[in-house]
Amino acid sequence: MHFLLLFISFRWVDAIDIFLVAVLLYQLYHLVKGTPAVSVFFGILTIYVVGIVVRALDMKLFGSILGKFIDVGVIAIIVVFQQELRRFLLFIGSNEFLGRSKLMGFLIQSAQQGFTESQHKMDFTPLVQACFNMSASKTGALIVLARHSDLTLYINSGEPLDSTISERMLENIFFKNSPLHDGAVIIKGNRIIAARCILPVTEKEQFPAHFGMRHRALVGITESTDAVAVSVSEQTGAVSISVNGTIRSNLYPEKLKQYLEHEFTSKK
Numbered sequence: 001m002h003f004l005l006l007f008i009s010f011r012w013v014d015a016i017d018i019f020l021v022a023v024l025l026y027q028l029y030h031l032v033k034g035t036p037a038v039s040v041f042f043g044i045l046t047i048y049v050v051g052i053v054v055r056a057l058d059m060k061l062f063g064s065i066l067g068k069f070i071d072v073g074v075i076a077i078i079v080v081f082q083q084e085l086r087r088f089l090l091f092i093g094s095n096e097f098l099g100r101s102k103l104m105g106f107l108i109q110s111a112q113q114g115f116t117e118s119q120h121k122m123d124f125t126p127l128v129q130a131c132f133n134m135s136a137s138k139t140g141a142l143i144v145l146a147r148h149s150d151l152t153l154y155i156n157s158g159e160p161l162d163s164t165i166s167e168r169m170l171e172n173i174f175f176k177n178s179p180l181h182d183g184a185v186i187i188k189g190n191r192i193i194a195a196r197c198i199l200p201v202t203e204k205e206q207f208p209a210h211f212g213m214r215h216r217a218l219v220g221i222t223e224s225t226d227a228v229a230v231s232v233s234e235q236t237g238a239v240s241i242s243v244n245g246t247i248r249s250n251l252y253p254e255k256l257k258q259y260l261e262h263e264f265t266s267k268k
Helices: 012-032 037-056 060-080 082-092 102-111 113-120 125-136 167-173 213-224 253-263
Strands: 002-005 008-011 141-145 159-164 184-188 191-197 228-232 239-243 246-248
Touching: 008 012, 037 060, 125 141, 125 167, 125 228, 125 239, 125 253, 141 213, 167 191, 213 228, 213 239, 213 246, 228 253, 239 253
Parallel strands: 141 184
Antiparallel strands: 002 008, 141 228, 159 191, 184 191, 228 239, 239 246
């Protein structure tokens, strides 16, 4: 079944096509919003719209030149949007997107059951207590808690450890005279996997100026992966948490523990 609108054939499949493209563009814009890549995004979108108009008007010469430019532009998109594409693919493969389907949600939950069960058993009390002990002494800290994303690249950049999570262990790692204090600690399940790890930093242009490099790394790791990150400010002692590229600061112990338990509890 189709309709004629201003001499243009319009089918119900076309309506679905337009809707899916709109959703795709919205998600891409949401990923690049607030970063330098947003200007590139609008530039590419403008070129693509011009290309559609040129083809509709059958402008062969200009269309040929524009087509070659677009072909080369695909490689440029992969290079420029490397981090954003990684985040987009992570979103597509995450529970947040696929979990909306009951069948896909069941398959994902079954595949990740063992990992999720280990998360449920995790006790956040030592971590929270260590963070606020370091907050009281204004000892800077950066802690990453792995979920489903592969953090091997960042783990390999640091010093490997295999330790249980305890207040004393975390405080010793981030003690100012410790050789491991500079960088991030990565935790997976109930174990401290590595310390002194190097993390990516956020590229957001509108990132608050009063936040330093530790907070940029805090947000950066959660932009490119689904990990949860916690930091303690060396200047103010403020404790912050970052999830999915957003940051919440000036937390108190109960609130930090509440956020952690919420993020590591599987959604029904």
